[in-house]
Amino acid sequence: MRKYLNTEVVDAVVIGTGAGGAPIISRLAKAGLKVVALEAGKYWHPQKDFATDEREQSKLVWNYERLSGGKDPVPFGRNNSGIGVGGSTLLYTAYTPRPHPDDFKINTEFGVGKDWPIGYDDLEPYFDELEVFLGVSGPTPYPWGPPRKVNYPLPPLPLNGAAQLMKRGCEELDIKTSPAANAILSSPYFQEHVGWRNTCTNRGFCQAGCSTGAKASTDVTFIPLAIHFGAEIRTECFATQLQVDKKGKITGVVYLINGVEERQFCKNVFLCAGAIETPRLLLINNLGNSSGQVGKNFMANTGIQVWGEFDEIIHPYKGIPASLISEDMHRPKNVNFASGYLLQSIGVMPVTYISQLVRSTGAWGKELRNRMNAYNQVAGINMHGECLPSQENFLELSDESDQLGLPKPRIYFTVENNGKRLGEHAERLMKEIWEVAGAKNRFTVHRNAHTIGTCRMGSDGDNAVVNAEGKSFDIPNLYICDNSIFPSSLTVNPSLTIMAVALRIADKFLRK
Amino acid sequence: MEINSSNITQKVQDFLNSPAITEPTRKALIERIEKANGTNRFFTDYSFNLLSILCDRLMDQDPEDRIVNIALFIDDRLAENTCDGWRYSDMPPDNEMYRKGLKGVDEAASIMFDKNFTELEKEAQIKALEAIQDGTAKGDTWKTLPSKRFFEELLAETTEIFFSFPLVQLKIGYAGMADAAGWKKIGLNESENIETFVSNNFKNSIS
Numbered sequence: 001m002r003k004y005l006n007t008e009v010v011d012a013v014v015i016g017t018g019a020g021g022a023p024i025i026s027r028l029a030k031a032g033l034k035v036v037a038l039e040a041g042k043y044w045h046p047q048k049d050f051a052t053d054e055r056e057q058s059k060l061v062w063n064y065e066r067l068s069g070g071k072d073p074v075p076f077g078r079n080n081s082g083i084g085v086g087g088s089t090l091l092y093t094a095y096t097p098r099p100h101p102d103d104f105k106i107n108t109e110f111g112v113g114k115d116w117p118i119g120y121d122d123l124e125p126y127f128d129e130l131e132v133f134l135g136v137s138g139p140t141p142y143p144w145g146p147p148r149k150v151n152y153p154l155p156p157l158p159l160n161g162a163a164q165l166m167k168r169g170c171e172e173l174d175i176k177t178s179p180a181a182n183a184i185l186s187s188p189y190f191q192e193h194v195g196w197r198n199t200c201t202n203r204g205f206c207q208a209g210c211s212t213g214a215k216a217s218t219d220v221t222f223i224p225l226a227i228h229f230g231a232e233i234r235t236e237c238f239a240t241q242l243q244v245d246k247k248g249k250i251t252g253v254v255y256l257i258n259g260v261e262e263r264q265f266c267k268n269v270f271l272c273a274g275a276i277e278t279p280r281l282l283l284i285n286n287l288g289n290s291s292g293q294v295g296k297n298f299m300a301n302t303g304i305q306v307w308g309e310f311d312e313i314i315h316p317y318k319g320i321p322a323s324l325i326s327e328d329m330h331r332p333k334n335v336n337f338a339s340g341y342l343l344q345s346i347g348v349m350p351v352t353y354i355s356q357l358v359r360s361t362g363a364w365g366k367e368l369r370n371r372m373n374a375y376n377q378v379a380g381i382n383m384h385g386e387c388l389p390s391q392e393n394f395l396e397l398s399d400e401s402d403q404l405g406l407p408k409p410r411i412y413f414t415v416e417n418n419g420k421r422l423g424e425h426a427e428r429l430m431k432e433i434w435e436v437a438g439a440k441n442r443f444t445v446h447r448n449a450h451t452i453g454t455c456r457m458g459s460d461g462d463n464a465v466v467n468a469e470g471k472s473f474d475i476p477n478l479y480i481c482d483n484s485i486f487p488s489s490l491t492v493n494p495s496l497t498i499m500a501v502a503l504r505i506a507d508k509f510l511r512k
Numbered sequence: 513m514e515i516n517s518s519n520i521t522q523k524v525q526d527f528l529n530s531p532a533i534t535e536p537t538r539k540a541l542i543e544r545i546e547k548a549n550g551t552n553r554f555f556t557d558y559s560f561n562l563l564s565i566l567c568d569r570l571m572d573q574d575p576e577d578r579i580v581n582i583a584l585f586i587d588d589r590l591a592e593n594t595c596d597g598w599r600y601s602d603m604p605p606d607n608e609m610y611r612k613g614l615k616g617v618d619e620a621a622s623i624m625f626d627k628n629f630t631e632l633e634k635e636a637q638i639k640a641l642e643a644i645q646d647g648t649a650k651g652d653t654w655k656t657l658p659s660k661r662f663f664e665e666l667l668a669e670t671t672e673i674f675f676s677f678p679l680v681q682l683k684i685g686y687a688g689m690a691d692a693a694g695w696k697k698i699g700l701n702e703s704e705n706i707e708t709f710v711s712n713n714f715k716n717s718i719s
Contacts (some may be wrong), residue, residue: 077597201694
C-alpha cells in the first residue's frame, strides 16, 4: 500500500471507509489523486479473524457510547453502527433494493418531508455500475420499479425457511413476493483489481461479519480497488479536528492514533463518518452549520418485525437473513399515511433473537427458557418503511465525555405520526401473513433501523448543510457523503443509494 | 487450539475440536468457557453473590448447579470499562447503574419481605423481581433510578451472556457455530448431519 507523508498536502482526506467513503476513496485514487483515508477501526482479515459467534464479533461494533433519548430511543451499537475498514457495511445485511423514482419526491407527492435535489435518473447509471461491481444477486426481471438498462449479474440466492414461510403466507393473501436483490454472491465472482470473491455459504452471519467475502462490504470491494490505485488507508485513526485557515478553507485533519495527535495536510476533506459521527465532528469543531441543520432531521426507517414459532424445523440462522421481498406496499392505496414500505423475510442469529425477544416481551425465567427452546422453529417477517423528519428528532452534544475526551452525542427519537400510522398498517399486515403461514406465540419487535438525515442535502444553504454535489455551503473544500445527507429516508434500505450518491459526488468533484 | 477443561464433557470437547468448527470460532468459544472459571474484580463479594443469584433467577438457573455464572461476565465488562455503544439517556453510566440497582434490589426485598434478597426463598425472590420489572417496587433507589429500565438492561445483558455461552447454545440445539463447510440444506424441515448430531447429543441434555 502506498503511504503519504503527513506533511504532504494530499488531494483528499476521506474520513470513514464505509458505504459513503469507500466509493469516493477508490474513484479519486483511480483518477490519479493522492488520497488518505482515516478509519477509526481496524482492517480485518475475514477468513482469519471472523468467528461464527455474535459476542466475539462485537469487535465490529462502534462502541464509543451514544446517549439515546426521546420517547422511542434508538438503540445504537450493533443495531446500526460498525467500526473498522468497511464501516457499517461490515454489519449490513446487504439488502440492495433500488429506490423508486418517487422516493425522491415525497414532498411533491404528499406535502410532507423533503424532496431531494436530485432524482432517480441522476443515480440510475450508478445503480447499474454498482450492481455489476459489487456482484448483486437478484431476479431478472425485477418485479417492481421502472424498467432497467442493466440486469442483475447473478441469479438470486436460495430461499431459506423464513422466506418459504413468508411466501406461503403472502400467496394466501394475494401479495406478490420475489427473491430479493442482495449484494451477496450466488457464485464465485471476479472483479479487476479486486480479484476473486467466494460464493455465499449460507452461514447467515451477514450482520456479524461475513467470513467468506461473499457479502459486498466495502473492505472486500472498493477498498482493495482503492489501494490498487494508490490510496492509503490509515487504520485506528480517530479524526477529531478540521483545521481551517483565515479564508475558511480546510488545511488539514487532526486525528488521534494510539492516543497521540497527528495531522494530515490536504486540499479537500470528504467527511463520511455516518449520520452520528459526521454531525458530531462538525458540532465539536463548530463548523459548517450556518443553516443550523447539522444534527437535525434525524431519521431511522420504521423496521417493525413480527416473530412466531412454527411446526416446521427452520434453523433460522441458515441462509442469508432476507431472501424474499415484497414491494407491493411501496405506495399502498387508500391508507391514512404518506409513502409506504417493503416487506422482507428474516432469519436470525440466536443472541440477536433472544435480546430482541426479552426487550420486546419482558419474558424471563422459566417462560424465557421455554421460548428459547423453540429457537430452531422461529421465523420472522420484517417491514422497512419511510420515516419523516421531525423537530423532535435530532442529535446534540451532551455534557458527558467519552474515553477520548470528546463529548458524547445524545440522539432524541420519537416515532412521528406518519410513521406510527404506517407502522400500524404494516404490523397488522405482517401479523396476518404470519398467522396464515402458521405462526404461534407471535410477538412484535418495534424498532427503527439505520441513522439518517443529520447533514441533509438541499438546493438552499438556509435549510441544508450540503448541496446536490455533497459540497458544504459554508466550507468550499468540505464534502459530506454518507447516510447523513439524505433529505428523506427512502422506503428501501439505504446502502445501495449511499454508494450511488458517493460515486456521483466523486464524479462531480473530479469534473471540477 | 484445543480445549482441555475439566468441567466440560468429552463429547462437548470433541465437538468443539471437530473440523465442523472453524479455527476463529473455536478460539472464541474455548476462551469463553475458560473465562467462566474466573473471579470477581469489579464487584465486592457481597454484590457479586447478589448479582449472581439475580442472574440465575432471570435465566431460571439453579445456583447450586449453574451452567455458567453470568455475573462473572458482567463483572469482567465493568472492570474493563467497555460498553456496547449506547445507553438510555435517562440512565446513569453502567457501573453506577449496577451499583445503584443492586442496592435497590436489596431495598425492595427488605421492604417486601424484611430480608435481603439472597436470604429469601426462590418464590419471594421472583416476586421481588416482578415488582422491579413492573415498576411497583419500593425503595429510595427507585426514586432516582427507573426500575423498569434497570430491569430491562439487566435482563438484556444477562440474556445475551447466557445465550452466548456454548453449553447453553448446544442445550437449545443451536448448531450454527459448526459452519466450517457452510450450510447446503436451508429450507423448511431440512436438517443437516451436524444439526442432527447436535440435537441428538446436546439438546436438553447438557447439565
